[in-house]
Amino acid sequence: MALEQLEATLKTQWRLGQSLVLCWAFDPSGLLTVVVPHYFLGNFTAPDERLPEPLANETYVRELLSGSRYKGHAEIFEIAARLGVAPSFIKLDHTLGDDAETISAIDALVKRYSIAHVEERAVALFDIADFSLFRPFEQASQLNSLSYSMNSAYTKLKREGVEVNFARTTTGDGYYVWNRDLGAFPNVDLLTFFLLVLIDNAVARQKSQVGTVPILRSAFDLGSHYELSQAEGVNPTVFSYIVGDVTIRLARLIEQVPPGGIHMGQFSAHLPESEEKTTPAEFLHYARSELLSMSGLRMGERRLTEIEFFDWSVGQPAARVIEFNDKHGLRQQALSVGLSASLDDSVFELGVRNR
Structure with a gap:
């Protein structure tokens, strides 16, 4: 009462x-x-x-x-x-x-x-390439397909004991996605989730008709933000949206991501059980190890057996920092991710090399 x-x-x-x-x-x-x-x-x-x-x-x-x-x-x-x-x-x-x-x-x-401030949280951005060029029904189908890939990745990880309590807000042609939980484990779990969504999307595109499953431009970063409850009518909802340094950087990163490309920000953060802050490359390898340790992880009838990074991907010998000026003329840096995911005898390549 x-x-x-x-x-x-x-x-x-x-x-x-x-x-x-x-x-x-x-x-x-x-x-x-x-x-x-x-x-x-x-x-x-x-x-x-x-x-x-x-x-x-x-x-x-x-x-x-x-x-x-x-x-x-x-x-x-x-x-x-x-x-x-x-x-x-x-x-x-x-x-x-x-x-x-x-x-x-x-x-x-x-x-x-109220409004909340979070000093460090992982956030992903999925953007549907050339979204405005598709017919409205195709746009709805592509957003639904992306939502399904996120729900599918969540279910698969939960079955393996990793629960990503994810939230999302739409950008119109994609989604910002974050883990409601805070800390080193939730941050790296979101990266694991991020990779699994991309693999699920690649598998779906192989099976789909043209225009029903999106080609994604995607980015991942860590940083600070404010969080606000959404006001609907006369009530604030239990759902929220985020805005701040990390979402601004992601919006600038996505400008330079080609269709099918994957970029990461230049962040420094703690991995689980690590006292020292680590690099995006170490985060990526931690997420890879987490996925491959899940022996029961399947995409349809096929089991995930290997993930290998291309030599130009972040943390690899030929990797390089991507530098560019955003639409405001500000200098930005990004890291490109490229990998192959083996599902039994099928191999799916993700990412686009920046020239």
Whole structure:
């Protein structure tokens, strides 16, 4: 009952997306929240060259929006003072417990009416080549085929004990895809998922009629982003979308990916059980090993028996960094991926060498 009353009040504070609930704390008679207008954070985090640290406010907000929104009673007043606002009081008819389960439930509610910052997450981008040139029915068929490849890859990995809790948002002619879970294992699991989707797509294209299964341009990167719940009508949904450094880089990377090509960003991140940050090449080989260790992994009736990288692929002897200027004139770097996947006696080649 108290949680339902809390959600109704948070919804009122949210005002159809006009405001954001940043954090919360227990109060003897209810809860305290810090609520700001949706435009507030953009103004507050704008660089101020008059200050010794022009980006100090942005750093502060990123830390505030990372992880749990649950704060101590004194801390929430300090946060409000730092932002130049006053805490809001929510009176509840019934007392909420302060056990871990209740705190987690309140936190989940607050985040639906807020915005979150994630410092490091793997994100993939699948883009259907020449999408606008196809008839509407073919476009629908291609998007459906790509969705099926993602669902198929998820099911196959889950059967092998790897659950990729993936989320996606459409770009119109493809999808951004990420793992809802955070950490080194979820990041590399998304790369494993990414490769399996591409293999599934290659198998489907071999069987398909022209125009029904897409030729993909794809990219993979790691980085930071903000995450927002989608507002539909008068309610925020449990689904979210992401925007930030990593999605911006992926959008720039995909500009230079040819049909059938696969690019990776120049990231540095931790692999599972690794204290040192590693390269995209090491991530790729980890994902390959993970796939090949799954003895029961099949695409239709055929078993995945080998994955070999071409000599020009990232991490191989003839690999080179791709450098280009994006549409804004900014210099970008990318790494090209090429591989052959053996399914019993059939071999599928993925990736396109950049000249």
